[in-house]
Amino acid sequence: DIQMTQSPSTLSASVGDRVTITCRASQSISSWLAWYQQKPGKAPKLLIYKASSLESGVPSRFSGSGSGTEFTLTISSLQPDDFATYYCQQYNSYPSFGPGTKVDIK
Amino acid sequence: QVQLVQSGAEVKKPGASVKVSCKASGYTFTSYGISWVRQAPGQGLEWMGWISAYNGNTNYAQKLQGRVTMTTDTSTSTAYMELRSLRSDDTAVYYCARPLSDYGDPIDAFDIWGQGTMVTVSS
Numbered sequence: 001d002i003q004m005t006q007s008p009s010t011l012s013a014s015v016g017d018r019v020t021i022t023c024r025a026s027q028s029i030s031s032w033l034a035w036y037q038q039k040p041g042k043a044p045k046l047l048i049y050k051a052s053s054l055e056s057g058v059p060s061r062f063s064g065s066g067s068g069t070e071f072t073l074t075i076s077s078l079q080p081d082d083f084a085t086y087y088c089q090q091y092n093s094y095p096s097f098g099p100g101t102k103v104d105i106k
Numbered sequence: 107q108v109q110l111v112q113s114g115a116e117v118k119k120p121g122a123s124v125k126v127s128c129k130a131s132g133y134t135f136t137s138y139g140i141s142w143v144r145q146a147p148g149q150g151l152e153w154m155g156w157i158s159a160y161n162g163n164t165n166y167a168q169k170l171q172g173r174v175t176m177t178t179d180t181s182t183s184t185a186y187m188e189l190r191s192l193r194s195d196d197t198a199v200y201y202c203a204r205p206l207s208d209y210g211d212p213i214d215a216f217d218i219w220g221q222g223t224m225v226t227v228s229s
């Protein structure tokens with residue numbers, strides 16, 4: 001099984017900040033990585049797939065990069081609607097998710 | 107619009123079974139599979155398994171083998187997930203999710219999610 005880790009587990013930031021979240025895989029997953037945003041009581045929402053492809057309708061302030069075992073999700077200018085928990089997911093083999101990064105208000 | 111609508115919350119006793127439904131609309135049901143993902147309270151996401159709505163093929167997470175069964179009813183565009191021999195650590199929100207790729211396999215990301223079904227296992 002491929003294990004996913006994320007850092008940090010919690011991130012405190014202000015509106016307008018540039019935010020970066022890191023996701024690491026226990027073995028190479030090429031570019032088979034997705035990022036999701038989840039708000040309390042809601043289902044996850046797909047933001048990025050194949051490491052850097054922006055899902056339709058997702059604001060361009062979200063971007064993804066990386067390949068192999070290390071990946072990043074960047075929010076270029078944090079907006080009030082972006083305070084949420086973010087998960088990475090590998091799909092190089094049966095899907096597995098990272099433990100999540102909670103972005104809260106500083 | 108494309109959507110997945112799940113059945114309502116359930117409360118079950120340990121040892122019982124639960125069956126959650128997921129009704130698809132807005133797309134050709136048999137062109138995609140359905141995965142099930144669960145999330146224990148305050149915890150992360152766990153993939154449970156996948157079923158092809160095209161031919162009924164299934165793949166289950168190893169830890170749930172023998173306790174989970176996924177089925178579909180193509181006449182109503184509905185997927186089902188049954189979990190048996192429930193334990194307290196099965197308490198979670200259960201989501202159905204549609205993979206990105208049509209006619210694909212269980213190894214994919216998910217672009218459409220149901221609203222979630224809370225299953226509580228308690229004596």
